[in-house]
Amino acid sequence: MKHFFLAAAVTGAVISLTAAPGHAGPADDTIRIASPWKIGALIPSASTALSRTGVVETLTMPTTDGEIVGLLAESWIPNDTLTEWRFKIRSGVSFHDGSPLTAETVAANLTKFQEQSSLRTAPVTNIAFEGDEVVVKLDRPYSILPAVLADWNTGIVSAANLTDETGDSVAGTGPFSVTDASDPTMLKLSANDDYWGKKATISKVEYLFVPDAQARQAMAQAGEVEFAFSLPVTATKMLASADSVQVQIQAIPRVRALKLNGGLAPLDEVAVRQAISYAIDRKGIASSIVGNPDTAASQLFPASLPAWHDTSLEPFSHDPAKAAELLASAGFTKGDDGILIRDGDRFEIEMRTYDSRPELPVIGVAIQSMLKEVGIEVTMKQGDWTVISDGHTDGTLEAGIVSDSFVYVPDPIGALSENFYKSGGFWGSMNWNNDEFDALVETYQRTVDPEKLAQLRTDMVAMIHEEHPMVTVTWYDDVHAVSNNVSNFTFDVYERDFGLNRLTWAE
Amino acid sequence: MTLAALLARKALLILTITLLVASCSFWAVHLLPENIAMQIAAARFSGTEPNQQLAEVVSQSYGLDRPILVQYADWLAGTLKLDFGVSLVTGRDVVQDIAHHGQNSLRTVFWGFIAGVALAVPTGYVCARFAGSHLDTVLTVFSAAISTIPSFLVAIVMVQLFVVELGLATLSGTSGWARLWVLVLTIALSISGLLSRVVRTAVIDVRLQPFMLHALIRGVPERELFWRHGLKNALRPVLNYLPVVFMFLIYDVIVIETVFNYHGLGWALINAVKALDVPLMQGLVLALVLFYLCCTTLSDLLTWRIYRHKAS
Numbered sequence: 034m035k036h037f038f039l040a041a042a043v044t045g046a047v048i049s050l051t052a053a054p055g056h057a058g059p060a061d062d063t064i065r066i067a068s069p070w071k072i073g074a075l076i077p078s079a080s081t082a083l084s085r086t087g088v089v090e091t092l093t094m095p096t097t098d099g100e101i102v103g104l105l106a107e108s109w110i111p112n113d114t115l116t117e118w119r120f121k122i123r124s125g126v127s128f129h130d131g132s133p134l135t136a137e138t139v140a141a142n143l144t145k146f147q148e149q150s151s152l153r154t155a156p157v158t159n160i161a162f163e164g165d166e167v168v169v170k171l172d173r174p175y176s177i178l179p180a181v182l183a184d185w186n187t188g189i190v191s192a193a194n195l196t197d198e199t200g201d202s203v204a205g206t207g208p209f210s211v212t213d214a215s216d217p218t219m220l221k222l223s224a225n226d227d228y229w230g231k232k233a234t235i236s237k238v239e240y241l242f243v244p245d246a247q248a249r250q251a252m253a254q255a256g257e258v259e260f261a262f263s264l265p266v267t268a269t270k271m272l273a274s275a276d277s278v279q280v281q282i283q284a285i286p287r288v289r290a291l292k293l294n295g296g297l298a299p300l301d302e303v304a305v306r307q308a309i310s311y312a313i314d315r316k317g318i319a320s321s322i323v324g325n326p327d328t329a330a331s332q333l334f335p336a337s338l339p340a341w342h343d344t345s346l347e348p349f350s351h352d353p354a355k356a357a358e359l360l361a362s363a364g365f366t367k368g369d370d371g372i373l374i375r376d377g378d379r380f381e382i383e384m385r386t387y388d389s390r391p392e393l394p395v396i397g398v399a400i401q402s403m404l405k406e407v408g409i410e411v412t413m414k415q416g417d418w419t420v421i422s423d424g425h426t427d428g429t430l431e432a433g434i435v436s437d438s439f440v441y442v443p444d445p446i447g448a449l450s451e452n453f454y455k456s457g458g459f460w461g462s463m464n465w466n467n468d469e470f471d472a473l474v475e476t477y478q479r480t481v482d483p484e485k486l487a488q489l490r491t492d493m494v495a496m497i498h499e500e501h502p503m504v505t506v507t508w509y510d511d512v513h514a515v516s517n518n519v520s521n522f523t524f525d526v527y528e529r530d531f532g533l534n535r536l537t538w539a540e
Numbered sequence: 541m542t543l544a545a546l547l548a549r550k551a552l553l554i555l556t557i558t559l560l561v562a563s564c565s566f567w568a569v570h571l572l573p574e575n576i577a578m579q580i581a582a583a584r585f586s587g588t589e590p591n592q593q594l595a596e597v598v599s600q601s602y603g604l605d606r607p608i609l610v611q612y613a614d615w616l617a618g619t620l621k622l623d624f625g626v627s628l629v630t631g632r633d634v635v636q637d638i639a640h641h642g643q644n645s646l647r648t649v650f651w652g653f654i655a656g657v658a659l660a661v662p663t664g665y666v667c668a669r670f671a672g673s674h675l676d677t678v679l680t681v682f683s684a685a686i687s688t689i690p691s692f693l694v695a696i697v698m699v700q701l702f703v704v705e706l707g708l709a710t711l712s713g714t715s716g717w718a719r720l721w722v723l724v725l726t727i728a729l730s731i732s733g734l735l736s737r738v739v740r741t742a743v744i745d746v747r748l749q750p751f752m753l754h755a756l757i758r759g760v761p762e763r764e765l766f767w768r769h770g771l772k773n774a775l776r777p778v779l780n781y782l783p784v785v786f787m788f789l790i791y792d793v794i795v796i797e798t799v800f801n802y803h804g805l806g807w808a809l810i811n812a813v814k815a816l817d818v819p820l821m822q823g824l825v826l827a828l829v830l831f832y833l834c835c836t837t838l839s840d841l842l843t844w845r846i847y848r849h850k851a852s
Contacts (some may be wrong), residue, residue, distance in 0.1 A: 065712070071815070074631040148597050201632070217630050217637060218803050244811055247696070248801040252711045254704045402713055419578055 038422030063237040064519065064533060067249040067261040071242050072220055075203040075211070077142075078149035082220055085531050086240050087233075089188030089205030092167075093179045095443035095527055099340050101179045104166075105134065105189055105206060115174035115479050120167045120182075122299070126229045128191035129210035136162035138192045143167070143182075145195055151184035151442050154451055174479030180444035185529040209235045216303070218242045224534075233534035235519075242524050253278050253514035260522075260531075264512040265325030278514045283524040284337045285388055286445065287438040287509035288330065288474075289323075289396060291384075294431050295457075295502055296464030299380065304359045306501040310349060311356035312407045314398055319507050322395050328507045333407035333497050334445065335508040336524050340487070343494050349505070356407045365408070373408035381410040385433040387418035396506065397434045422459045435460050436509070441528045449493065450474050453502060462502035471495050546844055554833045561829045562619055563612075565822050570608055570782050576605050580628050580816055602628060615822075624823035629815050634823040637808065642827055644714045645804030651720065652727025653789065660732035661778075664739025671744055678737070680715040687733030691792055695726050695799035711801045723800050727792050731785050738781045749773070772846065779846075782839040786832055793828070805831075 066086070075079040077476045092106040093368040103109070106120040126134040130138040140162040147153060147160070153233035159170040169178060181187070191204040203211055207230045213221035223453045224233040241258065243249045250268050253261035256277050264280070291309070299305045319329035331348030334341040365373040365380060376531030386397040394415055401411040411432070414420065439448040452461025454474050471492065477489045486495055497503075515522055520539045523532060548809035569576070577599035598604045603614075618625060663683065667676045681682040686694070702709045703723050736764070746752060747770065755765050794806030805824055812821040 067712075071629065071811070073629055076631075145782065202613060214802070217627075217632060217640070243711075243801050244814070245801060248699075248711055251699050251704050252801070254706055255711070257710050257712055422578060 037111055060297075062235055063239055064260070064530070065239045065241060065258040067241050067243040067252050069242075069243070069244060069246065069249065069259040069263040072214075074311065075201070075214060076146070076194075077190060077203075078146045078186040081185055082240055083203060083205065084185035084188050084224055084529050086220065086238055086529060087207040087209045088203065088211055088222065088532050089190055090207045091185065091189070091383070091529075092122075092182040094183050094442075094530070095180070097523075097526075098494065099338065099443065101183055101443065104183075105139070105483060106179075106182070109179060110352045111176075111179050111481075115176050115481070116171045118169045118171075118178050119163075120169070122165050122167060123229065124165065126206050127227060128204040128206055130191050130193055130204035132191050132193065132204075134189070134206055136167050137163050138163060138195075139167050139189055141192065141195055142189045143169070143187065146187065146250070149302065150186040150449065151181050152187060154442070154447060155181050169253075170311065174203055176478055176481055177442070177444050177446050181442050181447060183443045183527075183529070184441055186441075197496045197521055202484045209238055211315050230535070231534050234537050237535070238533055245353075248388055252320065253516075255360060256516065259516040259519050261514045262511065264514060266510070266512055268512050272514055277518070278516050280512060280514050281524065282325065283511050283513070283526065284335050285438070285509050285511050285526050285528065286335055286338050286440045288333070288505050289390075289393065289408075289434065289436045289507045289509065291383050291400060291504040292425075292430070292433045292461070292463060293437045293501075293503065294428075294463045295466070296428070297431055299365075299375070300382070300431070301464075302363060303500050304363050306504065308356040308359040308363075308407065309404065309409070310501050311359065312403050312409070313504065313506060314351040315349060315506055316351065316405055318396055318399050321376075322392055322399060323507050323510070325510055328510055330505040330508050333494060333505050334439065338439070338445060341439075341490055341494060343491055343498075344505070346498050348493065360407065367408050371408055372410045373406075379410065380408065381412065383414055384411050384429060385414045385420045385424060387420060387434075393434045393436060400434070400477070402505070425459050425463055428464075430463060434506075435503075437461070438528070443529070446474070446477055450478070453497065457502070465500075465502035467496070467502070491536070543841075543844070546840070550837045550840065554830070554837070557833060558826060558829055559619075562822060562826055563616075565825045566612060566615060569816070569818050569821070570611070576816060576818070577602075579603075580818075587618045587680070603795065619822075619826070624826075625819040626821065627812075627817055627820040629812075629817045629820070634819050636822050637803070637820060638827045641803060641805045641808040642831075644802065645797070645806065645831075647721045647791050648720060648727060648797075648802065648804065649713070649793060651724045653731070653785070655724050655728035656731035656785070659728050660735035661739050663732065664736040665743055667736070667740040668743030668747065671740075680740075683733040683736045685733075685739075686729050690795075691730040692799055693778050694729060695796045698726050699799060707824070714803055719802075723796060723802055726796050726800075727789070730792050730796075731788050734788075735778075735781065735785055738778055739774075742777040743770070744772045744779075746770045775846065776843075779839055779843045783836045786835040786839075789835075790828055790832055 036415040044456045047208055068082070070081050075083065077083050077089045084091070090104050092104060093101050094104040095101055105123050105126065107123045109118055109120040111118045122134060122136045122139055128134060142162050143152060147157065155175055156172045157169060158172050161168050164231065169485045171178070188205060201214060208225050208230065209222040210225045211220060218241065220240040221389045222240065222523045225231065225235045225455065240525060243252065246263065249352045250259040250264050254272055254275050269280050269282065272278055293300045293306060295301055315329035316326055320326040332343065334348050337465055360373060365375045368374045368379065368392050384397055384401065386394040388394050397413055399415060404411050421430065421433045421435055424433065437448070437452065452458035453465065457463045457465055473489055473493050477486065480486055480489065511524065513524065518539055519536050519539055521535050525532065542835065578595040580602065581595045581598045604609065626632060627634055627637060645677050663679055667679050670676050699711070703711055710719050713719045752765065752770060755769070756762060793804060794809060795805040797804045805827055809821065809824040809828070812824055
């Protein structure tokens with residue numbers, strides 16, 4: 034027996050000596066990223082990783098102020114009616130496989146991925162090339178085409194990749210090139226020495242797909258990775274004592290909202306929707322469920338989108354008395370069980386939630402009890418998110434808790450035109466059908482004058498603020514951990530580029 | 541029973557169970573009320589919230605708009621040829637992914653099993669040898685505790701202790717002892733608890749057999765007696781218990797790999813299910829079932845080799 038314990042002790046000692054972990058950091062000049070987003074197929078329209086790590090680039094990009102500037106396109110001009118756009122492709126750029134970037138390749142990319150990328154939302158009729166220009170023709174005026182072409186899923190890959198169906202490699206034009214993609218859960222990248230723009234100072238990147246939030250947090254805490262994205266809100270407390278990482282909270286233009294069927298009585302009345310909005314305690318939801326009181330929405334767009342955030346709007350407030358008053362003047366009276374009745378109909382609605390974002394059903398339950406206070410009976414139905422999309426399509430949805438980003442197309446008009454225009458979209462309004470609003474969207478899409486655009490934005494936001502086609506509940510935070518070893522990192526609210534080529538090791 | 545007959549029977553069993561499980565997983569997915577094309581669109585085009593247009597693109601390109609029986613026949617024909625198709629999410633060959641992840645799982649499961657047995661057998665033997673002593677009580681309480689705590693909880697504690705606090709292990713990569721030892725230890729702990737109890741009982745039983753008592757009274761030294769006559773008899777219940785251990789291993793593969801972010805079959809399965817990557821999911825389920833069946837067959841063969849009769 035003695036021998037056994039001795040052997041165990043020796044083995045233990047040997048293991049702990051040989052087990053010193055390979056610490057990430059300047060030693061091997063590698064940035065490691067723990068990401069909740071899967072890598073997926075190596076095509077730009079399927080993998081956020083390619084754009085975010087700087088492997089592929091798009092024709093245009095948004096600045097932090099939301100202005101659209103050129104990336105692979107040097108410049109562009111529309112015709113007078115905004116139905117034909119000419120993008121001049123940057124010269125002297127080459128793909129990672131050595132082939133040059135040409136207008137022909139760009140046109141072939143846009144054509145091939147048209148249906149899979151944000152381009153499908155634009156009324157495109159033809160994409161062609163002439164010399165060093167890509168010519169996009171549309172069937173109606175469309176001023177936001179440059180913004181659509183900044184979406185990460187419109188990235189450009191080399192001509193060889195377009196015809197190669199195996200998809201085990203990809204050549205873009207960005208500051209990093211893929212060196213190893215044999216592991217479906219990891220991308221190994223190295224700096225592109227021939228990059229046309231700001232060359233990376235850190236030579237290698239490892240992008241790791243780590244679906245479990247706790248694992249990402251532990252990896253950041255142990256110093257195994259330089260970046261960990263989408264951490265639980267509790268990470269701020271858990272990592273507070275760790276001296277090697279900073280936890281940053283960044284508001285991103287994504288909302289959690291109560292979607293309402295505007296074609297269904299009594300939700301078709303503005304006053305009723307306003308009453309629902311007054312009945313919801315956003316501060317309470319934001320602090321106790323989301324974990325950050327600052328995420329309580331005061332209007333549709335958060336302050337991180339200054340062009341769309343209208344500081345002159347009166348913030349949403351929690352005022353059950355006002356809600357009761359609005360409902361009373363709409364003709365409702367309280368029944369014996371405390372539920373409102375009008376013309377013999379009880380005010381009851383079914384609310385659907387889905388759990389791929391785990392906080393949504395919890396928010397649903399909170400709203401259920403808040404609405405009960407003012408006399409609206411809510412029954413819950415939970416499933417996956419297709420209960421929303423299918424319910425929207427077949428018209429059976431009454432209410433639902435949803436979440437969506439506004440800036441996949443870096444101009445929120447993209448999301449507005451998909452989610453609020455006409456009868457609405459899965460992640461926005463439903464049967465709202467406001468002609469005045471639709472006219473504003475159409476005007477916006479054919480306007481180029483910045484002042485007029487600003488006025489149109491104000492009008493659209495005000496209209497949604499007043500009429501509540503969808504009741505905005507909270508905004509969104511991304512909680513991420515950044516190692517103290519790196520400097521120069523700024524989080525991209527458009528979720529399209531980590532800016533890894535700007536990073537340097539901290540002194 | 542001859543070896544050939546035993547092998548033939550096992551092969552038939554494996555084939556039947558595999559096909560049954562595979563068909564179940566096919567129908568389970570395709571009979572779900574959810575819109576599969578939409579789900580896959582979301583998985584494949586990660587990052588965007590999907591819409592109907594995308595779903596239609598997906599539906600056509602994967603043939604999901606064909607009648608379900610046609611899809612089933614197609615799939616069955618492919619499966620019999622060990623062709624599981626390509627992953628809907630990555631576009632890679634499913635067999636390639638299974639090989640990649642299977643290799644990782646085998647690495648930890650193999651060492652975890654060895655370590656678990658190495659931990660359980662001496663513990664059980666010591667308990668039996670000193671049955672009723674303080675040592676026995678302490679070890680009994682310890683193994684009872686280990687086997688009642690769910691292994692994901694053990695795994696979480698291990699991560700917090702060895703990765704976060706002590707920095708003695710890592711959560712990225714798939715090789716190297718710095719990566720593997722905590723995983724191996726966790727798997728070993730999770731199977732050793734119950735296994736050591738089985739060993740203890742088996743050894744006690746054998747020691748109380750009349751032939752053992754008789755020899756003891758005749759003055760044969762206990763250690764010699766046990767190795768010569770006791771071991772073979774004590775091994776029998778332990779070997780019979782192995783299929784249960786393998787079941788625990790499968791469970792561990794799924795749960796522990798997820799907590800440790802270890803890219804093996806279980807981890808891949810969880811993510812394939814989340815993404816509704818049907819071909820990959822079915823391939824992985826088959827791989828796990830096959831793994832289990834092969835392990836139990838091996839233990840049956842071992843039993844047959846030792847006892848030469850009543851192998852099944």
